Amino acid sequence: MLLGEPIALENSWVRLEPLSNDHIADLAAASVGLEHAWYTSVPSPDRVADDVAQRLAWVAEGSMNAWAVRHLETGRVVGTTTFCNIDQANRHVEIGHTWLGLEAQRTAVNTAAKLLLLAHAFEACDAIAVEFRTHWHNRQSRAAIARLGAKQDGVLRNHRLGPDGTLRDTVVFSILPGEWPAVRLGLESRLRRG
Template sequence: MQLTAPITLESSHVRLEPLTAEHAVDLAAASVGLEHAWYTSVPAPADVPADIARRLEMRDAGEMNPWAVVRGGIAVGETTFCSIDQANRHVEIGHTWLGPAAQRTAVNTAAKLLLLGHAFETCEAIAVEFRTHWHNRQSRAAIARLGAKQDGILRNHRLGPDGTLRDTVVFSILPHEWPAVRLNLQERLARG
């Protein structure tokens, strides 16, 4: 299966639905109260429709596969396959954010379990990558808890909207690591 193919992924904890404009109202509500730190790119409530449109444009260009993260029938965040390199079966999981009510719940763990399972077991990925800003310590810790290994730091990797330079921390999971990562995530979900 292609990494860009639209698909719904679901578990008892979360449902990942192909992102559509119909998710905008829920996602705008979910983004209320989020701290919009300078090193993240979470949309403000009024910017959610434009964020969805941008993600859908990238989907149509074959660069991204975006999902709405749904819990209890309500979209509580977004996530994507991005930096898709289908020829090399390489993908990044990123552009993820969750509203405050979904943070520190099973939602992120369950979503990552679904995405990684789809990447490795269905799409036969040979590497799944995660990237985050050096200053986003919360994200770095969450990625490490998944079982991803830090590959390195891309220094002065990008310019931020305000002109600041971004150092990007790169993590990855490889196919031979996936069984242990899967067991770790399943155990975390079972513990609640």
């Protein structure tokens, strides 16, 4: 299966649905009250439609596979996630552009979604590496990525310019196929513990 092929993924906690304009209202509601830190790219409620349009443009280009995250316990769409920077020829992908609304934070939602994405990448798409990237200053994201079992590969200094012109140092993590079985067990164990 191709990394960019649209597909719904589901387990007992979440359903990842191919992102569409039908998700805009739910995503706008989910983004209410989020802290929009200068080092994140979470859209404000009035910018969700633009964010979805940009993601769908990247999907059309083939560089992204985007999902809305539906929390099955509540039935509500609570955020988004993607396969981005898809390099199908090298079977390499990044999981990113993820954000979750307040009701989904500190729940099983993120762990369950990452389990689905990683299983899809390694088991269905035969990925040779799954990467995660985050801003150096986003300590919460860095800690969450490390808890998944990803290894830090390094820091790309002055990697990008932010919307306000500040320079971003990007921390790069990855998981390789040989590490996936242990990562999978760790994620499943976290979900069982609640």
